[in-house]
Amino acid sequence: MQRKKDRIDALAQQAAGVSADVPDAGKVADTGGVSLIASAWRRLRRNPVFLIGLTVTVLFVLIAIFAPLLAPHNGHTGYLLSQVTPDDPVPGGQDGFPLGADGQTGRDLLSRLILGSRQTLIVGVCATLAGLAGGIVLGTLAGAFGGWVDTVVMRLVDVMLSLPSLLLAISVATLFGRPSQWTLIVAISVVQVPIFARLLRGSMLAQRASDHVLAARALGVKRGPITFRHMLPNSLGPVLVQATLVLATSIIDAAALSFLGLGNPDDSSPEWGQMLGKAQDYFDVAPRLAFWPAACIVVVAFGFTLMGESLREALDPKSRR
Incomplete structure (x- = not known):
């Protein structure tokens, strides 16, 4: 290999008219290759949009994980219940309770916001x-088998995509006799299935026509190893990036269903959408009860969206700058 490389360098020098007295002239520096992930990270760490989204996401995850330690009070004790009066049904901010109470129950609003981040993260x-x-x-079924299997799966996906996502989630949630956190998760996950299925199917169809898959088929490799060793691993990149965007949508859908009363009815375990629904009873006298959970939902969804869009641009060769 070294002899062949020296010969190529010599031919390059002769073609360029370079004198043999300059041994390094005409040679190309031998640099190591860069993987797709490393190349994407080089662009992402200089992208302010990604850094903002990453900061918001990391803060949200850390707050959700350490919520019981960060919350100044527990979320189910009416500390300010004694201050509830007909003239002031929702006590405002004061020492030790910067955001005041969450309603006539007198519970600390700030603590419930912090504790609610964990439930929101779990659902999303x-x-x-x-x-x-x-x-x-x-x-995988549609992309690997094709034919009638692909037709059946894609027609099912088309039917699910033809319905508005929130309407489909509400329809699934109402099928359960008693709403809970898990019925909320099932309803939202059903909405997300066709999004991932269509994206993965398109990626796998592109992989079916690639050279390495055709070579494996020519060598007699069976469909199973080709699918799970070659096609599926190389098709998951766009799907995983899409998951960061879908996570933002899941948080918004969870808040919408909880606002409509289809989430966990037990308010001892606060959740932002649930808090937003409870706040409508006091919107005339204390609109801040609706503002704070709504602001948390918007900021977190915005952070996941910024991070997901930046990841998609960094990993997509067509959108690289």
């Missing part, structure tokens, strides 16, 4: 993972 992550798992199954 579990719903996204469940939707991702279902989408991978359907997308």
Whole structure:
């Protein structure tokens, strides 16, 4: 190999008319290759949009994980109940309770916001993972088998996509006799399945025509190893990036369903959408009860969206700058 390389360098020097007295002239520096992930990270760490989204997401996750330690009070004790009067049904901010009470129950609003981040994260992550798992199954079947299997799966996906996502989630949630956190997760995950299935199916169809898959088929490799060793691993990149965007949608959908009363009815475990629904009873006298959970939902969804869009641009060759 070294002899061949020296010969190529010599031919390059002769073609360029370079004198043999300059041994390094005409040679190309031998630099190591850069992986797709490393190349994407080089662009992402200089992208302010990604850094803002990453900061918001990391802060949200850390607050959700350490919520019981960060909350100044527990979320179910009416510390300010004695201050509730007909003239002031919702006590405002004061020492030790900067955001005041959450209503006539006198519970600390700030503590419930912090504790509610954990429930919101659990619902969003579990719903996204469940939707991702279902989408991978359907997308793999459609992309690997093709034919009538692809037709049946895609017609099912088209029917699900033809319905508005929130309407479909409400329809699924109402099928359960008693609303709970898990019915909320199931309803949202069903909405996300066709998104992942269609995206994975398209990626796998592109992989079916690639050279390495055609070479494996020519060598007699069976469909199973080709699908799970070659096609599926190389098709998951866009799907995983899409999961960050879907996570933001899952948080918004969870808040919408909880606002409509289809979430966990037990308010001892606060959740931002649930708090937003309870706040409408006091909107005339204390609009801040609706502002704070709504602001948390918007900021967190905005952070996940910024991070997901930046990841998609960094990993997409067509959008690289």
